[in-house]
Amino acid sequence: MAAPLLAIQLEPGPFQPLLAMEQWQAQVQERMGHLPAAESSFVGRVRPHTGAGEPLAALELEHYPGMTEAQLHHLAAEAANRRAVAAVLVRHRVGRVRPGEPIVLVAVAADRRGPAQRCCQELLEALKHEAPFWKREWRADGSGLWLAGNTPL
Amino acid sequence: MGHTPELRVLLFAALRERAGWQERLLAAPAGATPAAVWRQLGLEPNEPDASIRVAINQQFASWDSPLRAGDELAFLPPISGG
Known part of the structure; x- marks a missing residue:
């Protein structure tokens, strides 16, 4: 089986998930000559409130340039190989x-729904805990708070 | 006498703001470990919290890994991605 196609990218500004998926599907189509039968995807958006329930002005995403990209690639390869899927797309804001x-x-993208869905979930959980990103909640009054973890699954 | 091993030490997010700096070049004694560098720099708390992780040359490493001249050592507060 060919090595899975990994498309990993950090996004410094707003991006459109559906457009990113269309571009990725075109890449997969070109590389494989067809699109696999099963595709699973997840889009995460910023909540309008802080963990404490107050209105959120913005979420700041800090990363470790170099290590974050390498670690995303490593996690994607690991999840893709474990589930034997054809292609993986990751876009992450900073x-x-x-x-x-x-x-x-x-x-x-995979030949069957099981591997596609499991790989998608496993990779999402892995990157939330193993890729160096740090979130800071900014409130309307200009105060900021670094988060010390993720919301529950 | 060999040259002094020089490390590049990086802090991120809450750790950076607590310490008030982001990057330092440091002469560390031969055989230094991330745990020893943490104390040498006077970072707090004195015994680092279990939630803080270490990366050497941009790969996760343990607190007692041996450091070499030219290494990039980073202390990483709890990760919150996705």
């Missing part, structure tokens, strides 16, 4: 992200 804007997109 910088200041406003409520409602997409922050992460993960998409997986």
Whole structure:
């Protein structure tokens, strides 16, 4: 089986998940000559409130340039090989992200729905905990708070 | 006498703001470990919290990994991606 096609990208500004998926599907089509039968995707958006329930002005995403990209690639390869899927797409925002804007997109193409869905979920959980990103909540009064973890699954 | 190993130390997010700096070049004694560098720099708390992770040359590593001249050492507060 050919090595899975991995498309990993950090997004410094707002991006459109559906457009990113169309571009990725075209790449997969070109590389494989067809689109696999099963595709699973996840889009994460910024909530309009902080963890404490107050209105959120923006979420700031800090990363470790170099390590974050390498670690995303490593995690994607690991999840793709474990589930033997054909292609993986990851787009992840960095910088200041406003409520409602997409922050992460993960998409997986495979021959069957099981591997596609499992790989998508496993990779999302892996990148939330193992890729160096840090979130800071900014409130309307200009105060900021670094988060020390993720919301529950 | 060999040359002094020089490390590049990086802090991120809450750790950076607590310490008030982002990057330092540091002469570390031979055989230094991330745990020893943490104390040498006077980072707080003195015994680093289990939630803080270490990366050497942009790969996760342990607190007692041996450091070499030219290494990039980063202290990473709890990750929150996605």
